[in-house]
Amino acid sequence: MNLVRSFVTAFSMFSKLPVPTLKWRDDNMRYMLAMFPFVGAVVGLFVWAWLWISEALGFGALLRAAGLTLLPVAVTGGIHLDGFCDTSDALASHAPAERKREILKDPHTGAFAVISVVAYLILYFALSTELQVSARTPLLLGAMFVLSRTLSGLSVLLFAPNGGKGLLSTFKNAAEKQVSVAILAVFFLLCLAGLLLTDLYLGAAMIAAAVLCVLYLFFMARRQFGGMSGDLAGYFLQLGELCMLAAMILIQKVVFQ
Incomplete structure (x- = not known):
């Protein structure tokens, strides 16, 4: 039952999909990160x-790209873009x-956050128009x-925190760490196998981009913030998806044209 409650809590926290609302108790969040x-x-x-x-329906590249850009934001409610803005x-x-x-921790949105998120969405949209x-x-x-x-x-569970008392601290303290890391490690291996089996070149490029982003996150979080936070995890997620998409399109252009 803990896995089921953690599954529901994960969708309640990280998406805008209609799911039952559970109390924020440790047993409901024990495997939330694993889900x-x-x-x-x-x-x-x-x-x-x-x-x-x-x-x-024969949509053109621009309309298709608009959906590819906005759908992830609509499904998640922009929670990770919020972390991207704060970190920027x-x-x-x-x-x-x-x-x-x-x-x-400041709830106000600064000018650099607005500039960064607009630039991010424009770049994601532009890359999506080039997707074959x-x-x-x-x-x-x-x-x-x-x-x-x-x-x-995995970064939340394994990287040293910055000592803050935000959501990351709450999630990490409630997590069954060893089991959660093991489940996420299985997901990681399945993703690697899925990407490489689907397309060796594109998959390898996307994996390389993701790994480079993880390394960047590790050193940036430690040097710039003294450790990880929930906002940095959201920042990484957005950056990682952008870089993986860019790597995918780059290989399409270089190898398959």
């Missing part, structure tokens, strides 16, 4: 449905680590959404 990749799988299903509709504000401040952590869609594309994109959440969850 996080399932949210990515559902995002992938929505994206697959949009690609199918786009093909069936903090990084742009060039302040000491303590001040950066204060900026992460095939029968394998939904599988690759679905694995991308699962992999980003798998690595985000």
